[in-house]
Amino acid sequence: MKSVPNPLPGYYPPSYRRIIERSRHEKKLLIYSQTSQTIWQPIFDAFTARYPWLTDVRATNFGTSAVYERYYSEAATGTSPADLLVSSAPANWADYASRRIAAAYRSPEKDRLPGFAEVLPGVWAFSVDPVVVLYNRQTLTPDLRPKGITSLASLAEARPSRFRDKIGSTDPSNAYGYAVNHAYTSNVSGGWQTFDRVLPFSHAEHSSGTLVEKVASGEYDFAINISGATVVPLAEASAGLLGWSYCEEGTVVVPRAISIVKTAPHAGAARLFVDFLLSEEGQAAAAAGGLTPYRPGVRQDHTDSLQDIQRKLGTSRVHVCRYELLPPKTQDAYLHRWEQALR
Structure with missing residues (x-):
């Protein structure tokens, strides 16, 4: 042999x-x-x-x-x-x-x-694969580039008219979006409080591709809870258009x-x-x-x-997302709270 x-x-x-x-x-x-x-x-x-x-x-x-x-x-x-x-x-x-x-x-x-x-x-x-924040480097001065979702919430609250509707997020109604959002709020200290602050400035999208396109075009300045496996290579190859960051308050992988x-x-x-x-x-x-x-x-x-x-x-501050099958009632309650935070 x-x-x-x-x-x-x-x-x-x-x-x-x-x-x-x-x-x-x-x-x-x-x-x-x-x-x-x-x-x-x-x-x-x-x-x-x-x-x-x-x-x-x-x-x-x-x-x-x-x-x-x-x-x-x-x-x-x-x-x-x-x-x-x-x-x-x-x-x-x-x-x-x-x-x-x-x-x-x-x-x-x-x-x-x-x-x-x-x-x-x-x-x-x-x-x-880490879940990261993506942002447009051309629409944002260096002082407006976040180091996580908590950092982004503070930036948005400081300039509410500037950042209203300028943040995209992965929709928790799909399998991946639910998993990463739930992992963040379950593991990161103050996770829901951070979402309560940032979601009023946000729109949810079903796909990472849509989020990347809208950040690249300037329709969004930021996208949160997006897979680093998808966006980091794109950002690194974007000739300086796109930037990204881990969440310093706690990153889900x-x-x-x-x-x-x-x-x-x-x-x-x-x-x-x-x-x-x-x-x-x-x-x-x-x-x-x-x-x-x-x-x-x-x-x-x-x-x-x-x-x-x-x-x-x-x-x-690095949290491995668990594989678990949650009852529909649990998921429904999570989605309801998310929608309430969007206001």
Whole structure:
């Protein structure tokens, strides 16, 4: 049996060779994903360099809900070609876990990772993307550029006519928006009080793309509770148009997760891919695509790691968003309070 191009870590069991051999006969992998090809490409390049016989590795770019709905519909008829699901929507993952359709697999990388790595049974975090504030550097003088949502609230209150209707926010009525807003108000000291101050100046949008477009055009000066994985690369490439900031009062980081489904037609390749994503090499490749690695000690220069964010803000001000399925009444009450704050 030919070995892989680079030797496996010594802590991998000898039986792992059987997974590798199985993948040689599968040759492909299909991921139902909400993640862009720009993010995936460095990961796929590094993965296929390690396992060059996997010549057909592909990922979709579905909407968040479509990742799950497409798979559920196909699985009900026994015809799904998907091997893995990828998303950063905590409530959707909690519902997925309750259906018990994740393949049971314990990655040999687990003991080298923080305790939250397996966020739910069979669901593995492979990045933790920070939720940030985006702003337009051309419409704002340096003294009006915030360092978080609390800072932004003070700026807006000091110039109410200037900033009325100039703040965009991720809508909590969708899965991602609810998760990040709820995580902020649940974990950041005075979170609801800050929202009560800033939301009267805000409009909610359903997509990050809309928020980015409106900030770039100047329709909004700011956008809050938006994924850093989406906006930080855009801001860095905007030739000075866009700026961004963590929330100094407390930054939420959202696990972007992956799961092998029980019906995976290429289960060997799927296991290799999960383990690669969780390895040092895979975490560095994820960083090259703009994601936030969380495995300690990963060598990369592309973006802040979780440990970098913790050093900048303090560990107590970095909050990992939990994957939990909340009762509809709880969500309805949250949305009602949000709408009241908008006034």
